[in-house]
Amino acid sequence: MKEAPNTFDMPLSGLSDRDAWLDRVAEVAGDDGYVERLGARHAAIFIEDKPTLLVTFETHQGIIGQSRDAQPMGWDMAKALAWSHLCLVSDGDTWFRDKAVYGYFDRLIDDGFFEDFEQVIFYGAGPCGYAAAAFSVAAPGAKVVALAPQATLDPRVTEWDDRYRHMRGTSFTDRYGYAPDMLDAASEAFILYDPEEHLDAMHAALFARKGVTLFRMRFMGPELEKGLMRLSILFRILAQVSAGKLDRVALARLFRARRRDGGYQFTLLQRLKADARPYLVVVLARKVLEQRNARPFRKALDAAIEVAEESGLRLPPPPLPAPEPIGEEHE
Numbered sequence: 001m002k003e004a005p006n007t008f009d010m011p012l013s014g015l016s017d018r019d020a021w022l023d024r025v026a027e028v029a030g031d032d033g034y035v036e037r038l039g040a041r042h043a044a045i046f047i048e049d050k051p052t053l054l055v056t057f058e059t060h061q062g063i064i065g066q067s068r069d070a071q072p073m074g075w076d077m078a079k080a081l082a083w084s085h086l087c088l089v090s091d092g093d094t095w096f097r098d099k100a101v102y103g104y105f106d107r108l109i110d111d112g113f114f115e116d117f118e119q120v121i122f123y124g125a126g127p128c129g130y131a132a133a134a135f136s137v138a139a140p141g142a143k144v145v146a147l148a149p150q151a152t153l154d155p156r157v158t159e160w161d162d163r164y165r166h167m168r169g170t171s172f173t174d175r176y177g178y179a180p181d182m183l184d185a186a187s188e189a190f191i192l193y194d195p196e197e198h199l200d201a202m203h204a205a206l207f208a209r210k211g212v213t214l215f216r217m218r219f220m221g222p223e224l225e226k227g228l229m230r231l232s233i234l235f236r237i238l239a240q241v242s243a244g245k246l247d248r249v250a251l252a253r254l255f256r257a258r259r260r261d262g263g264y265q266f267t268l269l270q271r272l273k274a275d276a277r278p279y280l281v282v283v284l285a286r287k288v289l290e291q292r293n294a295r296p297f298r299k300a301l302d303a304a305i306e307v308a309e310e311s312g313l314r315l316p317p318p319p320l321p322a323p324e325p326i327g328e329e330h331e
Helices: 018-032 060-066 073-081 099-110 127-138 179-185 198-205 224-230 234-243 248-260 262-274 278-291 295-311
Strands: 033-038 042-047 052-059 084-090 119-125 143-147 188-193 212-216
Touching: 018 033, 018 042, 018 060, 033 099, 042 099, 052 060, 052 073, 052 127, 060 073, 060 084, 073 084, 073 234, 084 127, 099 127, 119 127, 119 234, 127 143, 127 179, 143 224, 143 234, 188 198, 188 224, 188 234, 198 212, 212 248, 224 234, 224 262, 234 248, 262 278, 262 295, 278 295
Parallel strands: 052 084, 052 119, 119 143, 143 188, 188 212
Antiparallel strands: 033 042, 042 084
């Protein structure tokens, strides 16, 4: 008998209209789960499999833009590890501040939904990272991974963040409001951020408390989720959270993958050039050129050497030539 296809294998591409996409997701979920619309701008998608539940917060636009099959990011992770998956989807960045979403989580709590799973992990990035932290309180003992989350957009607390002025009329002081406080029920939480993104770093500082690990990922830029997916370490981070093996040392080891990442290297190069650090430009450019032929780094190397020589600045010594291979001498 032919094995039935896995729900997570079903493509959802070609449906840019959100309602049509949700209708298709409902067909795909079938008996394995459900789709529930939560007001005009939100929906919940649940697929049941094994006793670990991954709860992700995503935007419809992000799903369509990042996935070739227009599938929620969590589906790849759930498929790889045979997890159950609950995806909260928003139409645009809403921070999930909607009474329909609050009511949905209230029902999950009343029904003991999260108690049916041995482990629950909440995940999100940016506005979705805020939601992952804020709604994790619905599942006491859950684990949380949030990338560059906002703590709140209440202007009385974060008036220094002028990126989201259009949200200042939205309440962040009612239910599921101040995300750092909502983490008090979590067994552990990891807040990952780029300290060079100063506003993100200021939000991250508000999460500093017992049970929360703040980890800096310098020079990854404002789109941290895309960067970690490009490095192929985001799913490994979530897997290690599940296994109870994630800590600062494990994160540092995973983050070493950036050393060969073109996006990270180029961002670092631009920063060193802006700071007028020719010595470090030479070090970086030589290292990258050992890995591949990269024209921007060749140009930067030549320019840095020229500037250093004209200014009388010290340069790092040239790399030693590669040793000759050892072999038998032939007459």
